[in-house]
Amino acid sequence: MSTKPKSGGFAALVRRIFQSRYAGALISLVLVSVFLSIYQPVFLTWPNMMNIVKSNSVGFILALGATYVVISGTVDLSFGSATTASAMAFGLLLVAGTPLTLAILGAIVAGLLLGFINGFLVAYAKISFFVVTLGTLSVFQSMALVVNSGTSVSVFSVPGFSALNQFVNGNIGPLPVLLVFNIVLFLIAGGVLRFTAFGRSLYAIGSNIEAARLNGINVKRVLLLVFIISGLTAGLASVVQVGRLTVASPNVDMNLLLTVLAAVLIGGTAMTGGEGGVLGTLIGMLFLGVVQNGLTLSGVSSFWQGALSGSILILSVWLGGIRGVLRAQKQTQLE
Amino acid sequence: MKQIPKETAAVLVEVKGISKGFPGVKALSGVDLTIRAGEVHALTGENGSGKSTLSKVIAGMHRPDEGTIRIDGEICELETPADAIARGIVMISQELTLAPTLTVAENIFMGRLPKSSWGKIDWSRLRADAVQVLDRLGVHVDPNALVSDLSIELQQEIEIARALSTDARLLILDEATSSLSEAATKRLLELVVQERDKGMAVLMITHRMPEIYAVSSVATVLRDGCLISTVPIPQTSEEELVRLMVGRELGDYYSKQDIAPGELVLDVKALAAENGTFAPTDLVLRRGEILGLAGLAGSGKSEFAQALGGAITARGQVQVAGKPMALGDPRATIRAGVGYVPDDRKGCAILPVRNIAENFAMAWMDRLTRNGLISLRRQKSEVASAIQDYGVVTASADTLISTLSGGNQQKIVLGRIVRRQPDILVLNEPTRGVDVGAKTEIYKMLQRAAKEGAGIIVISSELPEILGISDRIAVFFEGRIVAEFDGPTADEEAIAHAAVAGVKRHPQPTVTKETEV
Numbered sequence: 033m034s035t036k037p038k039s040g041g042f043a044a045l046v047r048r049i050f051q052s053r054y055a056g057a058l059i060s061l062v063l064v065s066v067f068l069s070i071y072q073p074v075f076l077t078w079p080n081m082m083n084i085v086k087s088n089s090v091g092f093i094l095a096l097g098a099t100y101v102v103i104s105g106t107v108d109l110s111f112g113s114a115t116t117a118s119a120m121a122f123g124l125l126l127v128a129g130t131p132l133t134l135a136i137l138g139a140i141v142a143g144l145l146l147g148f149i150n151g152f153l154v155a156y157a158k159i160s161f162f163v164v165t166l167g168t169l170s171v172f173q174s175m176a177l178v179v180n181s182g183t184s185v186s187v188f189s190v191p192g193f194s195a196l197n198q199f200v201n202g203n204i205g206p207l208p209v210l211l212v213f214n215i216v217l218f219l220i221a222g223g224v225l226r227f228t229a230f231g232r233s234l235y236a237i238g239s240n241i242e243a244a245r246l247n248g249i250n251v252k253r254v255l256l257l258v259f260i261i262s263g264l265t266a267g268l269a270s271v272v273q274v275g276r277l278t279v280a281s282p283n284v285d286m287n288l289l290l291t292v293l294a295a296v297l298i299g300g301t302a303m304t305g306g307e308g309g310v311l312g313t314l315i316g317m318l319f320l321g322v323v324q325n326g327l328t329l330s331g332v333s334s335f336w337q338g339a340l341s342g343s344i345l346i347l348s349v350w351l352g353g354i355r356g357v358l359r360a361q362k363q364t365q366l367e
Numbered sequence: 368m369k370q371i372p373k374e375t376a377a378v379l380v381e382v383k384g385i386s387k388g389f390p391g392v393k394a395l396s397g398v399d400l401t402i403r404a405g406e407v408h409a410l411t412g413e414n415g416s417g418k419s420t421l422s423k424v425i426a427g428m429h430r431p432d433e434g435t436i437r438i439d440g441e442i443c444e445l446e447t448p449a450d451a452i453a454r455g456i457v458m459i460s461q462e463l464t465l466a467p468t469l470t471v472a473e474n475i476f477m478g479r480l481p482k483s484s485w486g487k488i489d490w491s492r493l494r495a496d497a498v499q500v501l502d503r504l505g506v507h508v509d510p511n512a513l514v515s516d517l518s519i520e521l522q523q524e525i526e527i528a529r530a531l532s533t534d535a536r537l538l539i540l541d542e543a544t545s546s547l548s549e550a551a552t553k554r555l556l557e558l559v560v561q562e563r564d565k566g567m568a569v570l571m572i573t574h575r576m577p578e579i580y581a582v583s584s585v586a587t588v589l590r591d592g593c594l595i596s597t598v599p600i601p602q603t604s605e606e607e608l609v610r611l612m613v614g615r616e617l618g619d620y621y622s623k624q625d626i627a628p629g630e631l632v633l634d635v636k637a638l639a640a641e642n643g644t645f646a647p648t649d650l651v652l653r654r655g656e657i658l659g660l661a662g663l664a665g666s667g668k669s670e671f672a673q674a675l676g677g678a679i680t681a682r683g684q685v686q687v688a689g690k691p692m693a694l695g696d697p698r699a700t701i702r703a704g705v706g707y708v709p710d711d712r713k714g715c716a717i718l719p720v721r722n723i724a725e726n727f728a729m730a731w732m733d734r735l736t737r738n739g740l741i742s743l744r745r746q747k748s749e750v751a752s753a754i755q756d757y758g759v760v761t762a763s764a765d766t767l768i769s770t771l772s773g774g775n776q777q778k779i780v781l782g783r784i785v786r787r788q789p790d791i792l793v794l795n796e797p798t799r800g801v802d803v804g805a806k807t808e809i810y811k812m813l814q815r816a817a818k819e820g821a822g823i824i825v826i827s828s829e830l831p832e833i834l835g836i837s838d839r840i841a842v843f844f845e846g847r848i849v850a851e852f853d854g855p856t857a858d859e860e861a862i863a864h865a866a867v868a869g870v871k872r873h874p875q876p877t878v879t880k881e882t883e884v
Contacts, residue, residue: 094690229744231737236729239718246678246715247730248701306720 034310053300054312056351061319064326072329080325082208086201086276088321089210090115090269092314094292096221096267099313100258103225105209105238105305106154106161108262110291113172114146116282118270120176123280125183132192138307139274140267145264146172148256155255157172170285188278200275210272217268221310235256238305287338294345300352376403378440379537380456385434387420394420396593397434400536400587407559409579409600412612413829419571422539423590426458427451434618447558449618455536455791459526459543467515472497474514475529502530505554512735521552527555537568544578556582560710568688574612575867576860578607590614596622609859613831620780620799621810621835624818628838628867629654632822633791635675638683644670645846647683652791657813659837659854660826662866668709670845672795676700676707678715688790706789708781710796710826716780717768723779724750724764730783749786757782759807774805781809785816792816792823798832810836 047054068075094111101108122139130138141243146168187193202209225231233254236244245251274280299316301308318339327337374468383401386393395417402408410418423429425436427445436443438454445451448458465474473480481496483489497510514522523543530538540559546553559569559582571583579586580601588595588611595611633652634878639645645667648830653659662668674681677700685692693699700707709715709842718726727750735746750764759776761771768776781797794813798806813836827833833840837854842865850865864870 097834227741228739229732229741230739232725232728232732232741235721236718240714240715243718244729246676246707247732248698248699249729250698260551300721306718318678355498 041272052164052312053302053308053352054315055300057298057300057312057315057319060348061315061322064319064322068326068329072326074329075326080329082211084318084325085211087207087212088317089214089293089328090273090276091288091291092214092317093217093265093269093272094288095295095313095317096217096310097262098292098296099221099299099310100225100234100301101262101299102293102301102303103238103305103308104234104255104258105241106255106258107165108150108161108259108291109263109289110146110150110168110172111266111292111306112284112286113169114266115273115288116264116284117146117172117236117268117286118267119274119280120179120185120282122274123187123272124179124307124357126187126190126193127185131247132196136196136271140264140269141268143263143265143267144260145263146266147260150263151259155252173284176284180282183280185280186278187274187280191233193278196266196271196275197278198271213272218310218314225309230254230257235306238307240306290338290345291320291341293306294341297345298348302352303349370583371505376405378402379404379438381440382421382425383435383437385421385424385431385436387417387424387429387431392714393425393592395431395592398589400425400594400597402568402570404462404491404536404568405563405566405755406444406585407563407583408655409583409584409586410570410572410589411574411579412607413831416612417592418589419541420592422458422541422570422572425451425537426456426539428458435624453535455529455534456539457504457533457535457537458541459523459530460541463519463522463526465514465522465525468513470511470513471501471508471517471525472510474525475510475532477499477529478849479533480663490810496532497528500528503531504528504558524551524555527558531558537570538562538571539570541572543571544573544575552578568710576825576863578606579608580605588612605860607781619828620807621832622807624813624814624840626655626814626817628656629820632688632846633824634684634686636686638671638674638681638682638694638718639865640667640670640674641666641680641682642670643846645843648848650841650848654790654820654822655817657817657825657836657840657854659822659833659840660843661828661830661833661840661862662843664828666843666866667846668826669795672707672793672824673709674711675705675791675793675824676795677705678707678709701789704790705793706784706787706791707785708797710794710799712773712780712800713774717776719769721770722765723754723761723771725757726768726779727753727764727783730787734787742807752778753786756786772805773807774801776843778808778812779800781812785812788816788819788821790821793826795826796828797825798827798829805834830862833862834859842866847871 049058094115098108098111118139121142122135125135125138126132150164150168153159154161161293199209204212225234233244233249236249237251237254241251295316296313297303297316298319299308299312299314301312323340323344324337328334329338378401382398385398387395398417398421400421420429424431425447427450430446436445438509440558443454445683466477475497476493481492494510501508501510504524504527506528508521509519514525517525525791531720544555556578559571563569563804571578575578583600585597586600586603586608587597595614598608608822630653631651632654633650635648635650637647637649639647648671660668660671670679674678674694675685677695677697680695682694685694687703687705690703692703692705697707710728713719714845720731724746726748731749735741735749747764754761759775761775768779770778777797777881780795785792798809801809813825814824825833834857839854840852840857841848842850842862844866847866849869852862
């Protein structure tokens with residue numbers, strides 16, 4: 033039996049953080065940040081910090097959805113393609129003269145619809161999530177290419193678009209809009225996980241799907257919903273992406289797929305489901321963002337970024353595994 | 368019967384002072400066992416008595432915490448099953464260990480395929496060898512058939528064929544007959560006798576009396592992980608053996624109270640599993656009544672419980688408190704007022720990576736939620752009082768459930784259902800893998816629920832438990848209820864015979880006479 037940590041107090045807080053699943057990512061984040069602050073004076077400046085936030089906000093939005101999916105014990109491999117397809121829908125709607133708000137709505141609906149397809153096939157047709165989302169990864173990508181014969185849609189000159197561009201690049205007080213937007217999404221995502229029956233069901237299903245089913249949790253509906261949420265984040269991410277880049281590209285950014293899943297896993301959300309949360313994902317995303325920023329500041333070729341984030345992913349999951357083994361051994365000894 | 372006299376036969380395996388603990392349970396403490404060549408040694412005891420653990424220690428699957436194993440007088444450290452097999456110890460367990468996508472011959476000689484030059488597999492020799500082993504067993508099956516195409520029973524025989532083909536000196540049968548039909552059981556026992564006479568030692572783990580008396584010459588009884596006695600067979604009577612197995616006064620242990628049965632609360636008509644594991648079955652249950660369902664593994668009793676709990680699809684009519692209940696849907700079952708506790712705690716009941724509070728709250732989601740939001744404050748108070756009421760030993764409600772002992776886990780699993788005060792409780796092996804202390808706690812929970820007006824169905828493989836808690840006992844055999852007994856007056860032997868032979872009053876234990884050569 034473990035001794036109960038005293039509630040409150042700084043020591044208790046530190047102990048809680050060190051015992052948490054994202055302790056490794058947090059410590060790494062602090063170490064890398066300290067290192068960069070010393071050797072790259074530009075690193076610790078406000079514009080650079082906000083640059084990190086902005087350039088990772090599309091990934092972060094997607095990572096929130098991916099966190100939900102991974103907690104439920106499944107994986108969505110198709111969110112990158114869904115984002116691309118939604119972006120193309122958004123671009124084409126704008127070019128066709130649709131008012132900005134309606135076009136944004138259209139992009140979000142497109143994302144929801146693609147998520148619904150995934151969720152329906154996984155939850156109701158009972159096809160393996162891996163097969164479904166590997167298939168739709170390809171299907172959604174193909175759709176994005178087909179709709180405009182494989183060419184990008186430039187929305188820069190579309191009247192009304194500049195409002196969105198200015199908005200996503202703008203500030204609310206001293207804070208960039210994207211930072212505020214991400215914080216709001218983060219708080220909603222965390223709140224839903226913690227305080228709603230849906231959120232708790234997600235952990236239950238990820239931990240033991242049969243136990244969840246036998247105790248009256250509507251497993252099919254929850255799984256459908258989780259993929260719809262993944263689609264929703266793809267829709268939102270596509271709007272932010274097009275808003276920033278002023279162009280909708282039909283090609284999926286494979287690096288985005290890796291970064292997002294890496295952020296979720298580095299943040300301590302277990303691939304096996306039932307564990308983790310969006311705070312870990314936030315830390316994981318910041319860590320990857322800071323490393324990437326450090327490479328850029330140090331003048332390392334961006335071609336190296338993939339190798340580094342991939343290695344970090346493998347290393348962190350390996351270390352997490354060791355931690356799990358150690359914890360299990362400690363428990364057996366106690367008994 | 369030309370059995371080698373016990374005193375002169377060479378000691379093959381000698382086990383001394385073996386102890387083995389698992390998280391939260393002491394499975395074996397200081398057990399001795401001597402197995403001689405040419406002897407069939409029965410190892411018996413109630414479920415949870417440690418007989419399977421002991422056999423796994425001898426077969427190299429578990430390493431003992433204390434004690435020694437001597438083989439041919441020499442101390443051995445068996446670290447893996449391969450070590451045991453190398454010394455001629457082969458175990459056949461209830462669970463099959465065949466590769467279903469390979470052929471019969473490949474399975475029999477798995478890891479030992481005959482090779483010709485250049486390391487090429489000698490298929491014709493493989494087939495010939497397989498035919499030879501199968502003939503010895505009297506099994507007629509094509510050695511080229513895929514194992515997945517065979518019946519479970521034939522698969523079990525393939526498993527036995529594999530053991531025989533290894534020139535085993537000690538064959539351990541861990542309830543190997545539990546999934547076999549009568550004819551196949553007879554064949555297996557004949558084979559045991561045949562191999563015994565050739566000098567093989569057999570350790571037979573079973574609690575079926577007819578089998579023990581048919582082939583064994585000595586029986587060792589375990590209870591709660593301790594050696595109770597090693598006695599000669601057939602000099603020791605069946606009654607004496609049962610007394611050694613059960614060993615305690617059953618009266619107060621089960622906290623049995625007299626509760627007058629109330630109105631009819633469950634009416635089951637022609638309920639049958641879609642997967643055919645049990646035939647259309649009728650059953651009624653009154654409020655305050657505890658009905659025990661007995662039967663062997665595979666008799667359909669467990670699937671009957673699963674069907675009532677909505678865990679598997681089924682057809683038929685089930686009325687709960689006068690209202691029809693939809694089948695095959697756990698949500699409908701819960702709404703109808705049925706609380707189901709599955710037998711596989713790890714696989715179907717707990718969320719291993721979550722804490723006690725969440726494991727409890729999972730079954731209370733509907734009552735703790737308003738407008739989709741969970742009241743964490745209500746959750747906290749419900750969990751705290753459940754922990755107190757059911758005597759769960761834990762530091763706090765935030766403790767990971769998988770760090771608790773089996774008994775404390777089960778108190779949570781059972782408590783979250785009982786506390787909802789359902790009209791009917793269906794409990795599938797509620798005390799499996801649970802220590803004695805937690806058992807008494809669980810029996811008290813059942814009595815309290817019965818007193819509060821629930822109708823309770825308990826499925827159990829432990830006859831003493833069924834006898835101790837039930838007002839009425841029904842026995843499943845090959846997918847049917849074949850006998851019913853009044854709880855307080857039922858006698859263990861009659862129930863056991865109904866479970867083994869499918870009839871209420873046994874004429875003759877059919878296996879016995881014919882297998883003795």
